[in-house]
Amino acid sequence: MEPLSYAPLSTDQLDATFAALADPTRRAILQRLASGAASVMELAEPFAMSQPAISKHLKVLERAGLISRGKDAQRRPCQLEAAPLAAANEWLEGYRRFWEARFERLDSLLDEMKKTTGSTQEPME
Amino acid sequence: MRTVGQLTVSTPTEREIVMTRVFDAPRHLVFEAMTRPELLKRWLLGPEGWSLPVCEIDLREGGAYRYVWQKGDTRMGMGGVYQEIAAPERIVQTEVFDDAWYPGEAINTTVLAEENGRTTLTLTILYPSQEARDAVLAAPMEDGVAASYDRLAELLASQVAA
Numbered sequence: 001m002e003p004l005s006y007a008p009l010s011t012d013q014l015d016a017t018f019a020a021l022a023d024p025t026r027r028a029i030l031q032r033l034a035s036g037a038a039s040v041m042e043l044a045e046p047f048a049m050s051q052p053a054i055s056k057h058l059k060v061l062e063r064a065g066l067i068s069r070g071k072d073a074q075r076r077p078c079q080l081e082a083a084p085l086a087a088a089n090e091w092l093e094g095y096r097r098f099w100e101a102r103f104e105r106l107d108s109l110l111d112e113m114k115k116t117t118g119s120t121q122e123p124m125e
Numbered sequence: 126m127r128t129v130g131q132l133t134v135s136t137p138t139e140r141e142i143v144m145t146r147v148f149d150a151p152r153h154l155v156f157e158a159m160t161r162p163e164l165l166k167r168w169l170l171g172p173e174g175w176s177l178p179v180c181e182i183d184l185r186e187g188g189a190y191r192y193v194w195q196k197g198d199t200r201m202g203m204g205g206v207y208q209e210i211a212a213p214e215r216i217v218q219t220e221v222f223d224d225a226w227y228p229g230e231a232i233n234t235t236v237l238a239e240e241n242g243r244t245t246l247t248l249t250i251l252y253p254s255q256e257a258r259d260a261v262l263a264a265p266m267e268d269g270v271a272a273s274y275d276r277l278a279e280l281l282a283s284q285v286a287a
Contacts, residue, residue: 001224001261066179077282092136093153095134095142095261095262096133096134098130098171098172099132099134099143099144099146100132101170101172102169102170103132103146103148103168104223105167105168105170106148106155106158106168107149108157108168109164109167109168110148110149110150110154110155110158111149111150113154113157113158114150114154117154
């Protein structure tokens with residue numbers, strides 16, 4: 001375990017992240033942005049959606065801190081902000097995996113203990 | 126594959142982490158495995174390469190415990206005091222890391238419930254503040270930040286595929 005190398009997310013931010021990820025169009029937009037910045041028009045292209053509809057999804061992603069928009073007033077290219085997503089991903093799963101590895105070792109130890117103590121206590125069903 | 130339950134981790138309140146896991150063994154054995162140093166050294170380890178060379182337990186209310194993990198020259202110590210012991214069903218103990226990355230101490234409550242020879246472990250860790258809880262959850266425990274960024278790609282791929 002090491003000191004933090006990025007600021008922990010507040011639960012509000014985390015809620016916003018998970019809410020933003022709950023929509024398939026928004027996940028597809030993030031996937032597209034993982035390979036580079038894109039304008040609204042470029043993002044709208046593969047979807048059967050109007051630019052205003054895409055813009056609405058982009059606002060949700062932007063509020064969740066998952067993307068940022070460029071300053072260029074016309075194009076305003078979108079780019080992925082990886083840190084909140086990585087942190088959200090890491091949030092519970094890294095912790096869970098860390099403990100699950102321990103508990104799997106405990107499973108093996110308990111099996112061994114059951115054999116040596118003869119205290120199997122099979123369920124009587 | 127084993128039929129034991131997968132570990133679930135939840136955050137029911139702002140200051141808590143709750144873990145629940147089923148073990149295919151009666152609870153007196155689970156209790157022993159959680160309170161006897163020679164047994165703890167077998168399973169309470171960190172990521173690959175870490176061992177638990179120091180594990181001292183004074184198993185009584187008010188008694189202290191101390192764990193030191195080691196990998197190469199790096200050591201990480203942690204300890205606290207047992208506040209409540211009701212073998213084989215309940216342990217309450219404080220928890221402070223030597224180089225804590227959050228202030229204050231956490232309180233761990235372990236509850237073991239047995240049914241048909243199986244034991245459900247519920248471990249509740251109550252932190253002094255939400256910031257402390259979140260710092261623990263967000264600290265990379267496995268293989269650091271680089272790996273978490275690798276997993277970003279996996280997450281995106283799986284989310285899109287779903």
